[in-house]
Amino acid sequence: MEHVGNKIEAPKLGEPYLLTPGPLTTSIAVKEAMLKDWGSWDKDFRAVTQEIRQRLLTLLGQGHEDFDCVPMQGSGSFAVEAMLGSFIPEDGKALVLANGAYGQRSAKTMEYLGRDFVLLDKGDYLPPRGDEVAKILADDPAITHVVAIHCETSSGILNPVEEISEVTYAAGRKLLVDSMSAFGAVELQPSEVHYEAMVSSANKCIEGVPGFGFIIARKDELEAAQGNSHSLSLDVHAQWAHMNKTGQWRFTPPTHVVVAFLEALKAHEAEGNVAGRGARYTRNRDVVVAGMRELGFETLLQNRWLSPIIVTFFCPADENFVFDQFYQLMKDKGFIIYPGKLTVVDSFRVGCIGQMDEHIMQQVVTAAKESLAEMGVASAAPPSAALEERAKLAA
Known part of the structure; x- marks a missing residue:
């Protein structure tokens, strides 16, 4: 355009x-970026991957040095499952906050993973609030993680992740954020909101096209995630370690989508x-x-x-x-x-x-x-x- x-x-x-x-x-520039073929092992494509990872980290603002970015093939739901399966250990328990289809999908994902969880379902109209989360955490000391949806797109609710984060860490638990449709347009700076990891996707507010998501997580959490994953393909730690060692994706990446996403990131920066x-x-x-x-x-x-x-x-x-x-x-x-x-x-x-x-x-x-x-x-x-x-x- x-x-x-x-x-x-x-x-x-x-x-x-x-x-x-x-x-x-998407813009014409993003579309045109997909007109060239790329070798996934080639150094030029590896440089594109590294630039994308670094650009995404800078969007976190102050405190991004404690985080790293892990692109993951597939739709946004692939990245969410990768996050849940990699950062919630088998003996962990999650409080899933739902007020629409995507909170429910996280709960369904936990069922498939066979990981323990409890669901707070607020229906279609209302967000989960900090006092509700605090009470559930106080009543159930087995809960180790809280899973929150940043923007619930089935209704359009922008959930109050700041207050959810405050009560989560006050109770000594950890927060995982599904920021699929908000990251890039709604601030999620770790200097303002404490969390361990968040996920988003190429085809949302950065204005790229579908084909991969990304997990941005604290480096110490990435280290601790080794051995947690239920899946070979969705193992965030393995993808992270391989990328840091070789600069390559473990399995064939959507090369055209990745290069188009870099073009979208440049336009995002130019817009402010x-x-x-x-x-x-x-x-x-x-x-x-x-x-x-x-x-x-x-x-x-x-x-x-x-x-x-x-x-x-x-x-x-x-x-x-x-x-x-x-x-x-x-x-x-x-x-x-x-x-x-x-x-x-x-x-x-x-x-x-x-x-x-x-x-x-x-x-x-x-x-x-x-x-x-x-x-x-x-x-x-x-x-x-x-x-x-x-x-x-x-x-």
Whole structure:
């Protein structure tokens, strides 16, 4: 994509904007970086891998010297499983904090690993809070680790990891953070938030393409992880040790994805790193939320919990509203939205990340307005029961 003034223009490829939490709309420069083939053992590719690792560490800010970065092939869920299986030993026990699908997925991963855990499930509307975590830790001394989702993209909640971290370490336990959809746009500096390890993915806020994730962990935790992993392929310690010794990935890396990610990291730096990227996403969120509310839509979450990553909207109560038709109408206008992932009410999601700015988000609102008119929807207001449920749970 090209910048014209303060606007981001759509690529001339006839492709729609992806209003999703990743994969997302990428720049032409990122796409073009994938046009060259690379040898995974070649010194030039090893240099790319090392530069990526170092650039990611610098995004942590003060205190990053105590950490190292371990790229891991596969989707974000591969990296999460690698983190859980490598840093929670067989005799450990985790408190998994869930308020949506991705906390639940961590719990399911713990089941597959055969590692002991307890689940705090807050449902779709609310974040886990520090006092709740503190009580559970006080009541169960066997818990060794807390697993927290930074931004729960099934609802769009930005969880309060700072207060979760405070009570975790006050109780002498360790924190692992799934920052899959927040890292790169929401600060997670170890000088401000104490944690042992975090994970994210290439195709999120850095604006690369899918194919690998990365684990950023304290060096002493990486050392201690030797022998913990349940998996040959997902052994974080083994990957880390091999990379540090040879500069190579243990198994065939997604070479094109890795090189594209370096291009994305350079653009991230040019935009102002985490602060700059987060500011653009925040503007995107503010414009789409204000515009959609003006049409009658309402957000699942109260303002204080809205993340700059993705926003969940209730589906309208109007009987003429059919989500599949709305989805297709939006796609025809150049925007791919995301189906809802809630268990209680019908909803859909609009992502705020990727190569988009507030001008594009205003176009999203216009497309939604036109789509409602084409469907004959007189009001985008949600069912009263949905608002009552939100108010009850938020009280």
